[in-house]
Structure formats: structure tokens, C-alpha cells
Amino acid sequence: MHCQPDYKRKVYIWLKNAQPCLICDEATDSANCVCNVCETELPWLLEHCEVCALPLPMEGLICGQCQKHPPAFKQVIAPWTYSFPIDSLISRFKHQARWPLGQMLARLLAQHLQHRLDNSELTRPECLLPVPMARQRLRERGYNQALMLARWLSTDLNIPYDAQLLLRPHETVAQQALDAKTRKRNLLGAFALAPDAQVQGRHLALVDDVLTTGATAHSLARLLMQAGARQVDVYCLARTPKPGS
Structure with missing residues (x-):
């Protein structure tokens, strides 16, 4: 039959x-x-700071900010600068629920990361951690774009993700309208680890859409390093240039 x-x-x-x-x-x-x-x-990020990925005029440099105040994360990996059309594509994905645009960008980011992993330019993290979103903002938007990116990257790179390890128990003012100093103050005590978080000795990678001042990434990486993480990297779609440049 x-x-x-x-x-x-x-x-x-x-x-x-x-x-x-x-x-x-x-x-x-x-x-x-x-x-x-x-x-x-696309506005591919070429010469940049070896730590925070800030666009710079030459390769192999570390920006003054990272030299004076080294961040808790080891390195930022971002394929593009936050300029047209990447800024428009991310905004439409993030604020208008244009998920196919986000998946397209995540797939290109995964290819960028896989190329660097294959060439031993990067070491493979054990887990991807999406930057958490406060509950009220999550209810308003309906989804966390960082979590969606982490899921797509996890599938393409065959690296597990954990959406429960990092928590954002306190509401904070939206970071977009704040300067660098205010962003840091705004994030004091904003994040926490889950009670059963397994961090000791692990290599972890934070996932977000855009890195601007690096305040959020630094706060999360510091929390993870203080809990015993071996290394924290940051994977994002785009890096903003220095204001005024």
C-alpha cells in the first residue's frame, strides 16, 4: 500500500x-x-577599534576610550556601521516588526561570524545571550529584537542561546535619547543574573542590534565577569560612529 x-x-x-x-x-x-x-x-565596517569596534581611520588600533577605561567585554563584532541603509533596515525590524529584514541581517551577520570562526580569528562562544528587555517595554513592543537575533544566530552557527540567564528586573529610561554619562547612570543596577545562572568559567557572547556607547554591553559583561565568566564578547548588527564624525 x-x-x-x-x-x-x-x-x-x-x-x-x-x-x-x-x-x-x-x-x-x-x-x-x-x-x-x-x-x-552595504556600509561595511572596515577600520575600527580592536575592542569596541568604533570606526577609526586605521587598522589595528584601540580607541582612546578603551585605553583609558577598558570595558568588561573582550571585543565587539559588528559587520556594519549604523548608516544608510542599515539604520533604516534595523529601525524597521525593531520598531515596525519587519521580521524578514531582521532575519536577513542576522543571516548575513552569521556568515560574517562563521567566516571569522573558520579562519581562527574568533573563538567559538559556548552560549549566546540576548540583551534582556524590561517587562513594560516588552509588553509595549511585543517582542525582544535581541532575542530574535540570538535565535537566528543560534540556528545558523549551531551555538545554543539562553534567554533566561540575564534579567532586567528594573525599568529604565530608553537609552536612545541619553548621552554616554547618563546612559551609564541609567543602567546602574538595571541587570541581574538568574538565581540558577551557570556562568563560572564560560565563554559567552552578548547579542544586540546596535552598539552605541557600549554602556549596556559593558554593564552586562561586568556582571558576567564578576560571576566568574572566562570571556564575554559582543555580537551586534551595527556600530555607531563617534558623534560628530
Whole structure:
């Protein structure tokens, strides 16, 4: 007895159909849903600080801020600068629930990370940790974009993620409108570890959409390092340039 229906006509295979590029809307057969031209013309982050990924004029440098006040994380990995069209794509993903845009960016970030892992430029973390969102803001938005990115990266890189290890028990003012000093004060006591968090001796990677001053990443990395983590890296989609540059 055969369970498969006896159907001999051609079946339309959607996966082999050209999809529109999510940036320019031209047809593309790329699995990433972005055409080669648009991918090439994205604002790729080239010369940058070896620690915080701040755009710099030369390679192999560490910015003055990281030299004076070394952050708790070891390094930031970001493929792009936060400029057009990346800024628009992230904003639409983050604030308008355009999830296909977020998945496209996450897939490209995963390819960027995998290339560096394959070339031994990076060591593979044991777990991905999305930056947590306060409950009230999560209720208002309906989703945590950092958690979505961590899930997609976890699938593409075959690295587990843990959305419960880091907590944000206290509401804070939105960081976007604050300067660097105010951001640091705003985050004092904002984060905590889950009671059963396993951190000792582990290499962990924080996941977020954009790194601006690095205050959030530093606060979380410091919390993890104080709990015994061996190393904390930061994976994000984009790094903002220095104000005024």
C-alpha cells in the first residue's frame, strides 16, 4: 500500500523561485533575500577599534576610550556601521516588526561570524545571550529584537542561546535619547543574573542590534565577569560612529 498520492504533474517548487531583494526589490536567487549589488554596497565596517569596534581611520588600533577605561567585554563584532541603509533596515525590524529584514541581517551577520570562526580569528562562544528587555517595554513592543537575533544566530552557527540567564528586573529610561554619562547612570543596577545562572568559567557572547556607547554591553559583561565568566564578547548588527564624525 502506497501512502504517497499518485500525482505525476510538475510541482511548483517555491524555494527555487527567484525572490525579491528586501532592499531594492529586484529579483535575486540568493538564499539571504538580498541581491549581490545591495549586499556589496552595504556600509561595511572596515577600520575600527580592536575592542569596541568604533570606526577609526586605521587598522589595528584601540580607541582612546578603551585605553583609558577598558570595558568588561573582550571585543565587539559588528559587520556594519549604523548608516544608510542599515539604520533604516534595523529601525524597521525593531520598531515596525519587519521580521524578514531582521532575519536577513542576522543571516548575513552569521556568515560574517562563521567566516571569522573558520579562519581562527574568533573563538567559538559556548552560549549566546540576548540583551534582556524590561517587562513594560516588552509588553509595549511585543517582542525582544535581541532575542530574535540570538535565535537566528543560534540556528545558523549551531551555538545554543539562553534567554533566561540575564534579567532586567528594573525599568529604565530608553537609552536612545541619553548621552554616554547618563546612559551609564541609567543602567546602574538595571541587570541581574538568574538565581540558577551557570556562568563560572564560560565563554559567552552578548547579542544586540546596535552598539552605541557600549554602556549596556559593558554593564552586562561586568556582571558576567564578576560571576566568574572566562570571556564575554559582543555580537551586534551595527556600530555607531563617534558623534560628530
